[in-house]
Amino acid sequence: RASLSPLRKINSVINSYAMARQKEIDTLQKTAEFRREFIADISHELKTPIFATQGYIHTLLDGAIEDKQVRMKFLKRAAKSLDSLDVLVQDLLTLNQMESGVIKFNFTDFDLKDLVQEVVDQLEHKASKRDVVIKLDFDPEKNYITHADRPKIYRVCQNLIFNGVNYNHNGGEVKVSIKTHKNSIQVDIKDTGQGIPPEDLKRIFERFYRVEKSRSKEKGGTGLGLAIVKHILEGHKSKISVSSTVGKGSIFSFSLPLEKEKKAAD
Numbered sequence: 001r002a003s004l005s006p007l008r009k010i011n012s013v014i015n016s017y018a019m020a021r022q023k024e025i026d027t028l029q030k031t032a033e034f035r036r037e038f039i040a041d042i043s044h045e046l047k048t049p050i051f052a053t054q055g056y057i058h059t060l061l062d063g064a065i066e067d068k069q070v071r072m073k074f075l076k077r078a079a080k081s082l083d084s085l086d087v088l089v090q091d092l093l094t095l096n097q098m099e100s101g102v103i104k105f106n107f108t109d110f111d112l113k114d115l116v117q118e119v120v121d122q123l124e125h126k127a128s129k130r131d132v133v134i135k136l137d138f139d140p141e142k143n144y145i146t147h148a149d150r151p152k153i154y155r156v157c158q159n160l161i162f163n164g165v166n167y168n169h170n171g172g173e174v175k176v177s178i179k180t181h182k183n184s185i186q187v188d189i190k191d192t193g194q195g196i197p198p199e200d201l202k203r204i205f206e207r208f209y210r211v212e213k214s215r216s217k218e219k220g221g222t223g224l225g226l227a228i229v230k231h232i233l234e235g236h237k238s239k240i241s242v243s244s245t246v247g248k249g250s251i252f253s254f255s256l257p258l259e260k261e262k263k264a265a266d
């Protein structure tokens with residue numbers, strides 16, 4: 001085959017250089033767009049608790065402070081708004097650190113059933129206030145040893161079990177099951193809540209995505225919980241999966257490695 005003429009060679013070099021430059025420009029534009037969107041989203045989310053706190057404080061200053069009962073009510077509400085602002089900022093920092101790869105994972109061996117039990121003990125009070133029962137399904141005699149970042153997996157279980165309680169109805173149930181496979185441990189969090197429509201299922205892991213904007217916000221969520229869950233599991237080379245039926249409930253599942261040595265010792 002005849003080799004390319006010098007002119008065509010130069011042309012092809014110029015073409016591939018132009019293509020590479022275009023790719024760089026596209027990436028930069030995408031990053032800029034992502035940043036703009038992110039800042040717009042954050043500003044929007046921060047406004048809610050800030051406006052609420054401002055409202056309560058100005059009402060107090062306008063005279064409501066004179067009445068002891070009203071004063072207490074408004075101060076409590078202002079404190080609650082500031083608490084939710086604090087949670088939002090914390091979640092944003094965590095997500096930002098995860099997305100930029102700054103967060104380090106600290107892997108150790110631990111028993112998943114103990115971790116799940118701790119999370120459930122912590123959430124029991126919130127669940128009973130909503131008349132939701134949390135059931136556990138694992139063998140208490142068995143070891144479910146995994147190798148993972150314990151505080152981060154605690155956060156994963158906390159977010160998923162809390163959502164199961166939060167998006168449930170009165171008298172509903174959340175069942176947390178742990179089972180072992182050959183090389184992995186699977187955790188399923190199944191609720192009898194409102195479920196998630198198919199068109200929303202793919203998007204619930206995006207930051208600030210809420211199925212029913214006003215209803216979810218009313219329930220006090222930051223809209224960042226599942227985005228954080230997804231990032232943490234990615235850091236463990238794992239994935240979160242979900243299946244849901246509207247009106248019946250949802251199941252969120254993830255797997256972690258089953259610690260080999262302990263498995264052999266079983």
Ligand code: ADP
Pocket residue numbers: 159163164167191193194195196204209210211212216217220221222223224225226227250
């Ligand atoms: P939020 O802080 O709003 O709960 P998440 O990121 O944890 O944010 O969840 C995103 C959205 O997905 C929620 O606002 C809610 O609409 C929906 N969602 C999450 N978990 C469940 C669940 N178990 N049942 C029904 N809807 C859920």
